Amino acid sequence: MNVFTIIPPLVQLNAPYPSGAYLTSFFKKEGHDAHWADLSIELFYEIFSRSGLEKLFSLSEQSALTMADKAEKNGDDNTAFNIRRYISQKEIWIEWIDFITAVLSGGGAREKEHQFLYSPFAPRGQRMENFLEALAQDGREPSVDDVRFLCSYALADLADYITAVFDKEFSLIRYAEALTVDERTFAEVEKGLDSPVLEHFYKLVLCRHAELVSASDEKTLICISIPFAGTFVPALYTARFLKSQYGQKVFICIGGGFVNTELRDLRDASLGKYIDAISYDRGYGSYKALFDSIKNMGTESAVVSTGSTTVFCEPLYKLRIFQNGKVIEPVWTDEKYEKYETEITTQIIPDYSDIDFSRYLRMCDDKNAMHRIWTDGSWIKAYLAHGCYWHRCAFCDTQLDYVCAYRPVVVEKLYEGLLKTAREKNVYGIHFVDEAMPPVALKRFALENAKHGNPLYFWGNIRFEKTFTKDFAAFLSYCGLGGVSAGLEVAAESGLENINKGTDIRSIIRACAALKEAGVLVHAYMIYGFWYDTAQTILDSMETLRQFYAAGLLDSCFWHKFVLTKNSTVYTEWKEGRQKNLQPIEPKSDKKGGLFAGNNIHFKGENQYDKFGLPLDTALDNWMHGNKIEMKVQKWFDFQVPKPTVSENFIDSCIEEYEQINKKRMASLNAQNVKNVWWLGGAPVRCGTPNLAGTGNTEYRWLYLMEEQTAPAKFMDVELLLALRPEASDEARTAALNKITATPEAISNLKKLLGRGLVLLDF
Structure with a gap:
């Protein structure tokens, strides 16, 4: 069978999402002719190119000028000015766009960088001007070293224009995310399918790639990976297009992170207009079951063939099938396919042979070194283990396969495959997308890298725990580890116990100290608004985080607001009569068609800490850039908050303990x-x-x-x-x-x- 895996837009611009690489490798192992395409980067160039901008301005100019007139009548002169100058400068944007994308993808004409920086005939948008103004406030003139930043902001300015006057759902990443999160029924989600960007630009991308289907006489399996909520609408658009073009010649499956977490209970038969099946979790077992059923056609009752149509009569492993207006539910447990999936998970090496890494953009939108690592580099993405080796955190989706089904890979085989890809693609950075890189596997990968002369630079998510000693951090850094991200979540002992983090604050501090001392960049994820939170716990966590920055233990952070999910440990404990402080509000499905995405659950009191979000983010943005670190945390709020109860020298005292522990290592x-x-x-x-x-x-x-x-x-x-x-x-x-x-x-x-x-x- 021919297999074609599609990553719909818009996911990310600096590197391909890895699900296509893993599925393609799996399908080839099964003996199929398999290919994949990252349509995120394809759609980007369809819009952000000379021909793309010519079309964009042609389609949007009149509505843009009408919008500018309306803004001016309403007294919004700034909006009117900004919109009109896009139209006024449209020829300049068209002239410079290919240079802008070439610079960000590693090419471009170095000599024209001076012109782009200084010429009054280069394009400018508000974000670009804000960047240049910030340089002036820092007391320095822009230089050609700032051009990549300026090009990054140029794309952001164009994206702002598209969102304002052409397609309000457009974003450079996670297209139409609000549509799938806020609008709750499948019928409401369908309304977003005919959006301008999809209809005028994305359709052309699909027409080109559809040749892979039309060139084959065999039936083609189309796998559409949906990693985030924002990619669901373009995925549905993709499926509709392919069905309209090829009908029963294609069998379309959707899967991926968003599907696995949010759409496990999606049974709306109308989805069958677009797809034939939903594949859950890793996909290896479900697709193996699908292939086996088709292979056994005529000898068993699982499937029958009616002309060009394959009709399934029996349920298949982790595959929800939509056919003839009906839904066939998956088989969720099957010893045969579970064993197969476990075995093959350890062996799969991602296959990036279809990907041209030179097309991806190295965006510079922040000077923070750790923030830059996410976007400034075309990383080869892989994992050392499927699932999480801890999988007990209370807030996490610990009931789902991607967390609880821990399966480490064969490290030496993985290293060999990634090094081969690096040399073929001339990309030597590896981003491990594990839930948390297992320390034993991480050490083995690092050692393999050292034995090959340290050609690879790698980073990924870990758990801050006592395993990361000063010596282990130095060893990993020596062997190529450049950065880590990890969930700190709550910077307080009691909070870590409440979420069952499996580590303690002192171990976290020591791990950060060890990694930073070894020259490894460190990022932490923070969460506020837990079901047990109070203003005091949030301020205590914030103060501890401030001390992390004052001591130089972190490079960057994100604050996230807690979201309760029905596949989390804490929700399971609530159903069992524990977690008395948690009061979920069970969803009421009174809309026709039922709820669409059903993993997130509201709970009583969840909105009371919304007001903390902006002060937390503002303080953190300053700390990450070395500003106002010594200011008392309560001064960031314009409403009454308690003083933190954390000792002012808490982190410093923990660092002293860390130093004493290291001195005692000699005796061990x-x-x-x-x-x-x-x-x-x-x-x-x-x-x-x-x-x-x-x-x-x-x-x-x-x-x-x-x-x-x-x-x-x-x-x-x-x-x-x-x-x-x-x-x-x-x-x-x-x-x-x-x-x-x-x-x-x-x-x-x-x-x-x-x-x-x-x-x-x-x-």
């Missing part, structure tokens, strides 16, 4: 754990001249964590140390460890080097 080295020592220091250089006897006042010097270290020559066995480097061969390391255990004074000498280039890992 012994014959049993010496196999876990690694040398990360530079090559020791001998200083001084030995006497005729070969002794004298000589020493070795080397760098470790950018600081010079020294030791008397008599303590140093340089050849042995170099054999303990992560990049050393297994044979050299084994010989070195054998020498250490056979020499009584070797461990004693090594203890003197712990923390100075030699690290001791716990596993």
Whole structure:
């Protein structure tokens, strides 16, 4: 069977979403002719190109001028001016757009960057002007080093124009998100299908890619991945287009993150106008069941063939089927397919052979280093493990496969595949999209990278926990780890217990200190508005977070407002009679067609802390850019809030504890754990001249964590140390460890080097 996987717009512009790479690899393993396309980047260039902007202005000019006149009559001169100048400068925007996108994708003409920066005949929008004004307020002139920022803001300005005058649902990412979240029935969601951007631009993208279907004589399986709420409408538009073009020649399935969390109970038969099935969770088991049923057609009763139509008579594993106005419910448990899915999950290596990474944009919309890592780089996305190895946090969807079904991959095989992709695509950054990278797998991947000469730079989500010691953080950094993000959620001991985080605030602080000391960028996710929250708990969490920044332990954060979901642990506990403080408001489906997305559940009191959102975000934005860190947290609010109860030196005292723990590490080295020592220091250089006897006042010097270290020559066995480097061969390391255990004074000498280039890992 031919298989074509589609990532609908708009997800992200700097890298392809990985579901297509994983599904394509799976389908090829099953012996099918498989391809995939990221239509996010295709739609972007359909709009943001010379021909695209010519069409955009042609379609929108009259309505834009009408809107500007209306704004002016209402006294909104600023809006009127901004809209009119787009029309006035439309030829300039058209002339410069290909340069703008070329700069952000790594090309462009360097000489024209000066012109784009200084010429009065280069385009300007409000975001661009705000950026240039901020530079002036900082007391400096713009330089060509600012051009990528200016180009990024240029795209944002054009996106603002599109949203204001052409398609109010448009966004550079997560197209029409509000439509699927706020409008609650499937019939209401359908109303968004004929939006201007989809009809005038996206349809042309689909026409080009539809050739993959028309060129085949076989029936084609179309898999449409829907990672976010905002991609559902364009996914539905995609399905409608393909059905109208090819009818029964295509079998269309939807799946992905949004489907798995929000649409598990979607049974509206009218969805059958667009798709044939919904595949849940990883998809490997459900598609295997589908292939098996088609293969057995005629020998079993599961499916029958009527002309060009495949009619399913029996339910299939994790596949909700829509046919002839009816819905066939999935089989949610099946030992055969669960075993198959477990086995193949460990083996799948993402296949990016269909992707041209040179087309993706490296956006610069923030000077914060950790924020930049998300958008400024075309990352190859992969995971070290499916699911979360902890999967117990109270607020998380712990009942769902993507969290609770923990399956680590074969690390060495994954590394080999990712390195091959990196060399073929000339992209050497890896973004691990795990719920939380397992430390053991992370260490193995890092070691593989070191043994290959550290060609890959990688980052991803972790859990802040005691595993990330100073030594382990230094080891990972040495081997290519550049950044981590993790859920801090609540910066208070009692809060961490309430959400069953599985770690404590001191372990989190030590992990952050270790990672930052090793030069790893650190991002934290924060949550406010929990079911148990009070103004006091929020202020205490905010004060602790402020101290994190004052101590230099974090690079960036996001504040999220808590959302209760029906697949979370806390909701399950409430149904069991626990969590007395939680009072869910059960949804009432009085709309025709029933509720559309049903995972989010309102609860009593959830809106009382909405007013905290803006002050929390404002303070955080300042802290992330080094501003007003010492200001008392209660001063960020324009309403009465309590003073924090957190000690003003809480973080500092925890850092002192961290330093003391590290000093005690030297005493912990012994014959049993010496196999876990690694040398990360530079090559020791001998200083001084030995006497005729070969002794004298000589020493070795080397760098470790950018600081010079020294030791008397008599303590140093340089050849042995170099054999303990992560990049050393297994044979050299084994010989070195054998020498250490056979020499009584070797461990004693090594203890003197712990923390100075030699690290001791716990596993």
